[in-house]
Amino acid sequence: MSTVYVFGHKNPDNDAIMSAVVLTQLLNQVKFEGNEYVARRLGPLPAESAKLLAETGTPEPELLESIEPAADGAEPQKVILCDHNESAQTVDGIHNATVFGVVDHHRIGDFETAAPLYYICLPWGSSCTIVRRLFDLLGQTPTKEQTKLLLSAMMTDTLMLKSPTTTNVERELAPKMGEELGVDPIKFGMDVFLSRPSGSFTPEQMVGNDIKQFEVGDKKLLIGQYETVDKTRALGMIPEIREAMRAYQAEKGADGIVLCLTDIMEEGSQVLFEGETEVAQKGLGIANEAGGVWMPGVLSRKKQVAAPILAAAE
Ligand SMILES: [Mn+2]
Structure with a gap:
């Protein structure tokens, strides 16, 4: 046994x-x-x-x-x-x-x-x-x-x-x-x-609570997702969230980091990039904008974020 x-x-x-x-x-x-x-x-x-x-x-x-x-x-x-x-x-x-x-x-x-x-x-x-x-x-x-x-x-x-x-x-x-x-x-x-205490989540928790690392070509890319029923609070914290993204990426020794602020009621994600994310931007067909880019209908990291990014690296 x-x-x-x-x-x-x-x-x-x-x-x-x-x-x-x-x-x-x-x-x-x-x-x-x-x-x-x-x-x-x-x-x-x-x-x-x-x-x-x-x-x-x-x-x-x-x-x-x-x-x-x-x-x-x-x-x-x-x-x-x-x-x-x-x-x-x-x-x-x-x-x-x-x-x-x-x-x-x-x-x-x-x-x-x-x-x-x-x-x-x-x-x-x-x-x-x-x-x-x-x-x-x-x-x-x-x-x-x-x-x-x-x-x-x-x-x-x-x-x-x-x-x-x-x-x-x-x-x-x-x-x-x-x-x-x-x-x-x-x-x-x-x-x-x-029952998630999302109203009190810190930028560090929004970045690090649900994040996965992927090998994209020869780069290490982190893709995080913060799911909320109301993205308003997170959107008011973008500079702090970006800072937390940079800190998390440095701590993990990754090349780049993507964060999806997913609003399950509005059914879409606000997407932020930090570090080397050219392939990620290409895969998602969006640019790195200061406040992030809203992608309507994007709810699944696996199917709608990671998969197209990995495909763009091939
Ligand atoms: Mn699962």
Whole structure:
């Protein structure tokens, strides 16, 4: 029997936390391959995740700083990556681990292993959608608590089914899961969203809370997203936000940084650039303007921001 750590990406969002937490419960429930699964997180717990875990009586996953090399004669630490696969987004020391599995809904970046593994990647709206389907695959019925945690992340990751990353799988599952819980899934998702203390977010939090690093050509590019129900406050803080972007980029040693201030009610993003971002500007078809550029309809970093930027680098 091995202990397997299960965790989502760095700067975790609600999907990264909930997919790891509920997948861990599922795998322990069925004693999958006789291992013991332990949920971990690679960064601070988002406020909405902390609230949902408390409401359902679910223990918070502990922080995992890094994976150390195995002691002489010992097996490397086994891990399951949730909601990511790229090395720049995973735990420090990942090369010291054996990747036992991946449950993800992103592009495959620089992922490589020495041995076969469980690799489940589906282009659905959230990793929690995949975890929900894994219950069916393993002949299990999720508890109400598990359904609540999974549905919360299906809603936050798809911005209440409005993001273009939403698929028919979420459109079909979400109403059924809402019915099981006795809630309207859209309203439930909105309540989860509003439990974020966004009215008090600092520029540093707007930049760093949800940010991912990508290799774009030979450059390191950071792409952050701050989701809000009202962008007015953020738009009044642009100089401070730009300063926080420059500081974050310098701290991470990246070449450039892009930040999307996404207004989920107005359904679009105000996009800011700092550092070397020529490829990013080309990919998005916009220039670097002092106050940022409003891109109507842009809600998904993955599909509408990262993908065109990566394509422009080829
Ligand atoms: Mn996700």
